[in-house]
Amino acid sequence: MLQSTFFISTGRAAIAAALLLIGTALAISSASAAERQYYDILYKTQLDPESGLADVEISLSGAQLPTQLTLHLDPDRHKNLDGDSLTIEGENAVWTPKGKQDSIHYQFVIDAKKSSGSYDSRIINKWAILRSDKLIPPISARAPQELQSRATLEVVTPKKWNTLAPYVKDEQGIFQLKDPGRRFIRPKGWLISGRIGSRQDIIDGTDTVIAAPLGKNIRRQDTLAFLSWTLPELKKVFPQFPEKLLIVMAGDPMWRGGLSGTRSLFIHSDRPLISGNRTSSLLHELVHVGTGIRGDHESDWIVEGIAEYYSLQTLRRTKGISERRYQQTLEALKTWGEESPNLLVKRSSGPITARAVWVLHCVDTAIQEASDGKQSLDNVVTSLAADRGKVTLKKFRTLVNKAAGEEITLLDREFLEGKKKP
Known part of the structure; x- marks a missing residue:
């Protein structure tokens, strides 16, 4: 009886100790969450087919902002930078935000031609295809550890244009950017805007969209069907496959191949789903x-x-x-x-x-x-x-x-x- 009582007491003590540890961990977690501070980033870009440029504004707002942001520029594509707190150092732009709100502006050259003569970024009077992580260059942020960002992307376009990116839109059509694990968030992946057509389905938990400019010979539904029987198998090997996937398609003069991006990819509309040699450019880029x-x-x-x-x-x-x-x-x-x-x-x-x-x-x-x-x-x-x-x-x-x-x-x-x- 004494031995039994001992085990009961010991068991209760162990449970109490475990509950204490859980409570302590929760308290630490709650404290960390309480200490966390946020500021907001709005990326706003206006696409202009006539000039071939995108006008870009990056705005910060919050009780506390990063002490310094360094934009790693492509001098051939990021032009005419302007901001009160901005200095240019070679191919970098150093931004030291002031107060509780600050912003900078620049222009981005959308067209980018490869050595083959085809484009991996292009704007015409009916559509634009580009990568948002080229539009917004890599940015290094200097900020306290507890300071984290919330970010959105607004794309202003000509009338009757629609825009798709691998992010969720809110009711105003503004993309809500997510990048788990990153304290400074910027848009990534392919973006298509214009008079476009799309097909969408949930495939094995992944919200999949096939989008392309309006026109003939774009196999949106064929591609969606192909993915319905290949993507689930692929996800067995890559279980952390993104929950949202955008596939952008277009014909000439775009690059006649495939190019992957974050939660997205581009593939030329002439590429077969399975080639004669039994390879698949689409599956290659999906991997x-x-x-x-x-x-x-x-x-x-x-x-x-x-x-x-x-x-x-x-x-x-x-x-x-x-x-x-x-x-x-x-x-x-x-x-x-x-x-x-x-x-x-x-x-x-x-x-x-x-x-x-x-x-x-x-x-x-x-x-x-x-x-x-x-x-x-x-x-x-x-x-x-x-x-x-x-x-x-x-x-x-x-x-x-x-x-x-x-x-x-x-x-x-x-x-x-x-x-x-x-």
């Missing part, structure tokens, strides 16, 4: 959206290889292509990749990405064999997507070896440089 990773000076092959490998895997797993077709594609990529044996280069494309796909296929097989099928490359890329940000060869190798439970020699530097066989 980029899902991972959110970028390579360092020698790791772009990992980023591009993952995008191409998982576009193929998604088609295979959803029966979009047969196992035989999948194996044929891998063999074709292996042969093409022999033209560029060195993967450790700054930019991966063509035969470099082809070899990267084959290497990742071999790494995937090695992980599964070493772990008796308990782990695969899926576990590695899921971890990379959870961390997002920059990926390095060292980080990738560490995750691969952890999944395999042993060292995978396929990721030795000399093999990746094409100096030796595994």
